[in-house]
Amino acid sequence: MISGFTGNSSKGLSTDDISSGLKEALTKGATNAAKKLGATDGYFGNAAVKILMPPEAQKIEKKLREFGMGQQVDEAILSMNRAAENAAQSATPIFIDAIKSMSITDAANILQGNDTAATVYLKGKTTPQLTTAFKPVIKTSLDKVDATSKWSTIINLYNDIPFVKKMNPDLAAYVTDRALFGIFLEVAQEEKKIRKDPLAQTTDLLKKVFGN
Numbered sequence: 001m002i003s004g005f006t007g008n009s010s011k012g013l014s015t016d017d018i019s020s021g022l023k024e025a026l027t028k029g030a031t032n033a034a035k036k037l038g039a040t041d042g043y044f045g046n047a048a049v050k051i052l053m054p055p056e057a058q059k060i061e062k063k064l065r066e067f068g069m070g071q072q073v074d075e076a077i078l079s080m081n082r083a084a085e086n087a088a089q090s091a092t093p094i095f096i097d098a099i100k101s102m103s104i105t106d107a108a109n110i111l112q113g114n115d116t117a118a119t120v121y122l123k124g125k126t127t128p129q130l131t132t133a134f135k136p137v138i139k140t141s142l143d144k145v146d147a148t149s150k151w152s153t154i155i156n157l158y159n160d161i162p163f164v165k166k167m168n169p170d171l172a173a174y175v176t177d178r179a180l181f182g183i184f185l186e187v188a189q190e191e192k193k194i195r196k197d198p199l200a201q202t203t204d205l206l207k208k209v210f211g212n
Contacts, residue, residue, distance in 0.1 A: 013209065015104045021209030022107040023099050026118050028202075029190030030095035037183055038089035044081035049182030051080045054174055056167045060158055076147055080171070083141035084179035087134040091183055094133060098125040111209070115195050119188040127180065134179055139172040147171060 013021075036042055043049050053061045053073070064073050099122070110117045142148045151171040159166050193200040194210060201207045 015108070017205070017209060018111055019102065019104045019107040021205050022110055022118060023102055024203065024205055025191070025194045025210065026099045026102075026122060027096060028206075029118070029194055030099070030122065030187050031092050032190050033183055033186035034088050034091040034095065037186055038085055038091075040085065041081075042088060043084045043179070043182055044078060046182075049178075049185055051084055051175060051178040051182070052077060054167070056165060057155070057158075060154060072150075075145070076150070079142060079145045079147040080175045080178075083138040083147075083172075083175055084134075084182065086141045087137040087176070087179055088183055090133045090137060091130060094126050094129045095122060095187075098122060098129075101125070115192045116188040118191050119184060122187060123184050130180055130183075131176060135172055135176045138175050138179065142171055142175065 037046075037049065043051055053076075061073055064070070102121070106121060110121055113120075139148065142151075148171050155167050158164065190200075194206060198207075198211065201210050
C-alpha cells in the first residue's frame with residue numbers, strides 16, 4: 001500500500017493495482033477519444049468540440065455571408081474540422097507512450113485527484129508531441145482544399161485595416177490548438193465515465209480500482 005493513501009484502502013489496493021488500473025483506464029479513455037474524434041464528423045458533428053471561425057473572424061464571417069459567400073464559409077469550417085479529424089487518428093500512440101511512463105507516485109496522485117486528474121496528467125505529458133504530430137497533418141489537409149491560402153488572403157487584408165486587433169494568419173496553428181482542446185475534452189469525458197459509471201468499468205481491474 002502507498003503510505004498515506006486512503007481513497008480505496010478498504011479494497012486492499014496494492015501499488016501495482018493502482019498503477020495498472022490507472023494505466024488501463026487512461027489507455028481505454030485516450031484510445032476511445034482518439035477513435036471517436038478521428039472518425040468522419042468526429043469534430044464536425046460534435047457541438048462541444050466543433051471548430052468554428054475564431055472569435056476575431058466572426059465580423060469577417062458575417063460580412064462574407066451577407067455578400068452571398070455563406071457556402072464558402074461553410075466549406076472553410078468543414079475543412080478545418082476534417083483536418084482535425086485526420087490529425088486525431090495519430091494521437092493514440094503518443095498517448096500510450098506517455099501512459100507507459102507513468103510512475104506509481106503519479107498513479108496514486110491521480111487516483112486521489114479530481115475526476116479529470118488523469119486527463120490533466122496526460123495533457124501535461126503529451127501536448128508538445130501532439131502539437132508536433134497534429135500540425136503537419138492539419139496543414140496538409142487544409143492545403144488540399146486551398147483553405148490555407150484563402151484564409152491568409154482574407155486575414156492579411158483584415159490586418160491591413162487601421163486600428164483593428166490583428167489576427168494570426170496561421171490557420172494550421174489555430175486548427176491545431178482547437179483540435180487539441182477537443183481531444184483533451186473528450187479524454188476528460190471518458191475519464192469521468194470510467195471513474196463513475198459501472199458500465200464503463202469493463203474489466204475486473206477497472207472495477208477493483210474505481211468501483212464503489
